[in-house]
Amino acid sequence: MPSDIPLSPAAAVQPNGLSAAEQRAIETLYRAFNEQDPALVHEATTPDWQDIPLGPGQAPGPAGLGPVIAMFAQAFPDVRITVQEMFGHQGRAAVRARITGTHRGEFFGIAPTGKPIDVVMHEVHHLRDGRISHTWHLEDWFGMLGQLSAWPPQA
Numbered sequence: 001m002p003s004d005i006p007l008s009p010a011a012a013v014q015p016n017g018l019s020a021a022e023q024r025a026i027e028t029l030y031r032a033f034n035e036q037d038p039a040l041v042h043e044a045t046t047p048d049w050q051d052i053p054l055g056p057g058q059a060p061g062p063a064g065l066g067p068v069i070a071m072f073a074q075a076f077p078d079v080r081i082t083v084q085e086m087f088g089h090q091g092r093a094a095v096r097a098r099i100t101g102t103h104r105g106e107f108f109g110i111a112p113t114g115k116p117i118d119v120v121m122h123e124v125h126h127l128r129d130g131r132i133s134h135t136w137h138l139e140d141w142f143g144m145l146g147q148l149s150a151w152p153p154q155a
Contacts, residue, residue, distance in 0.1 A: 009032045018088040021130030026093055029132060030081040033099075036073040038066035046133045053137075056108070069113055076101030076117065100138065110150045119144045 014023050032040035041062045049062050051098035058064045072079045072095045079101035084096045099119040104112050119140050128133040 003006045015102055016087045018093055022127045025131050026125060029119050033079055033081050036059050038069045042064045044132055046128055046131045049132060050134045075105040075107035078102050095123045097121045110148055115148055117144050121130050
């Protein structure tokens with residue numbers, strides 16, 4: 001499955017302030033979801049990568065994201081993460097992105113609705129030796145619950 005995220009040609013520093021290796025690592029992390037391939041997480045991150053905060057039931061480290069990717073693939077088989085903006089400086093990067101898909105499988109106890117989702121996501125990455133060592137993320141999960149008509153709770 002091709003990625004919506006173009007890979008950068010090799011260069012010392014991209015116009016967005018990141019090295020080609022840093023940009024490629026970040027793009028590869030999102031490709032792991034788009035291509036439903038957890039092995040890409042190991043390629044993009046350091047062995048001691050920290051995902052902050054961990055999702056419900058998520059184990060730490062790169063291997064901990066594999067089950068999350070599988071859960072998203074089951075609930076939203078057409079899940080896509082589209083980067084809207086990425087910039088960085090001195091081993092730090094900020095990403096503004098969107099998660100889209102169609103709710104076709106159970107997601108945290110919510111039965112499939114067939115409804116589309118469009119979730120805003122912001123992440124800050126620390127990079128070391130061309131790979132991601134830390135990720136802090138914030139997604140609009142309450143907004144997504146509203147899109148699925150699961151929030152606010154119905155009386």
